[in-house]
Amino acid sequence: MLDNQPRGTICIEDLEIGMSRYVQKQITDRDIQMFAEISTDFNPVHMDDGYARDTIFEGRIAHGMLTASLISAVIGEQLPGHGTVYLGQNLKFMAPVRPGDLVLAEVSVKEIDHSRRRVTLDCQCAVGDTVVLRGEALVLAPSRKFD
Template sequence: MAYYIEDLQPGLIAEYRKTLTEADIVLFAGISGDNNPMHIDEEYASATRFGGRIVHGMLSASLISTVIGTRLPGPGAIYMGQNLKFLKPVKIGDTVTARVTVSEVLPDKQRARLLTECWVKDEKVIDGDALVWVPRRPA
């Protein structure tokens, strides 16, 4: 469902949930060029403070974009800015829930401020906020 700027109100929430797999890590590394051994080399990563490989932070954060572009506000919405804080690592096999909450609507500028979070079980792993442009309802 797509929301137009006229439909938005503070407190609206939408989510997207995905289990991040080995294939996701390999594909993201290939697409992004981020071959940091923290993500792709178990021997290297096992000697770090994380004790093993972790998911690319931006891969987990990209699930927020899925919510914004497909659910809330949905198709037609355009990112204008995103702030992120990576709070905890995500491990391969974790199920990440990306949650977007409308915090403010700026109808004159066709913009909305959103709270953006990612969760694994009951632990917040990413915290942030975004500004998006939202289309008006067609006349």
């Protein structure tokens, strides 16, 4: 099992193409319930075993945005980390995440625009060998020049 990586800030001056960080989390029934309460998304595919069995998923699944929130956790806590401002995110949901799944969310630096403090990040979530989410984020990275 992988451990979550240290939290904090990596300023744009210290970022390099290919640098990556990750977090992993087992998705629980409690996580799904709490996310439903926060988001007000009580779609029965997330909440009702009987209903979900009769869908294309053949069982309950976690909210896609719950999985995507793990990407946000990596960006806000590790890469670039504290002080980062989200500017945009695109996501493609490729497979469901089910209660009990261990999700590995990984973010890596794709492009750096030092003059504008913009960083493009490749984002991916996987359950085992299955990629469940893929995307790209654009962020405003913290800088030592603006401390």
